[in-house]
Amino acid sequence: MILRTATRRDLPAVIALLTDEEGVADPASVEVGEAYARAFADIDADPRNEMLVLDEGDGTVLGYLQVTYIPGLGRGGSERALIEGVRVRADRRGAGLGRELMVRAIERARERGCALVQLTSNKRRTGAHRFYDSLGFDRSHDGFKLTLR
Numbered sequence: 001m002i003l004r005t006a007t008r009r010d011l012p013a014v015i016a017l018l019t020d021e022e023g024v025a026d027p028a029s030v031e032v033g034e035a036y037a038r039a040f041a042d043i044d045a046d047p048r049n050e051m052l053v054l055d056e057g058d059g060t061v062l063g064y065l066q067v068t069y070i071p072g073l074g075r076g077g078s079e080r081a082l083i084e085g086v087r088v089r090a091d092r093r094g095a096g097l098g099r100e101l102m103v104r105a106i107e108r109a110r111e112r113g114c115a116l117v118q119l120t121s122n123k124r125r126t127g128a129h130r131f132y133d134s135l136g137f138d139r140s141h142d143g144f145k146l147t148l149r
Contacts, residue, residue, distance in 0.1 A: 001097070003104045006051035006064065011040050013061035014053065017087040024091050027061070050108070054088075054101050063088040063101045069112060078115035081105075086119070086128070102135055120145075 006014060011032050016025035043049045043066065054063035065086045069079045083105060088098045109117050120143045121128050133139075 001062075001100060002055040002057055003052055003101065004055055006040075006044075006053045006061075008037075008040060008044075009059075010053055010061050011036060014051070014064045017061070017064050017089060018085055022090055024089055052101070052105060052108075054097055061089075062092050063097050065101060065105055067105055067109065069109070069114065075115040079113065080116040080118060081109035081112070081114045083117060083119040098131060099135070106135075 012027035012030040015030045015032065015036060016027045019025070019030075040051075043051055048069045048071075050067045052065055052067065053061045056062055063086075066084045068082045068084070070082055071077075071079050074080075083102070086098065086102065088101065106117050117137075119132065119137070121132060129139075
């Protein structure tokens, strides 16, 4: 299994993971609209963001997450890593891929000097919550979101 930075070629597979959480969508059937292409380009160009994929070794994307490194004055001026969009292809869950993806992303944050890794997870994703608990994450805060559109 290869952990690597996502490329533009991976975008259909990443969109498939993010939009069809319970199934296995064919990336070839995914239309990459202008908004997706622009967002990918913006994230890719930002040195404080990483889009990471787990590649089976043949270019097949089995997992994805995005890490945003946030500077702050808390914790002695250290950066924190915000992990979002964690997904593993539905037919490959339960084999340790999500754990490998997260452990390696956490290690990248540690190597960068981050003092904290944080994430949010939808309240309905109880299986994901058990997974994050098993990785040592604490449910230390309540999260709030304000939808703007």
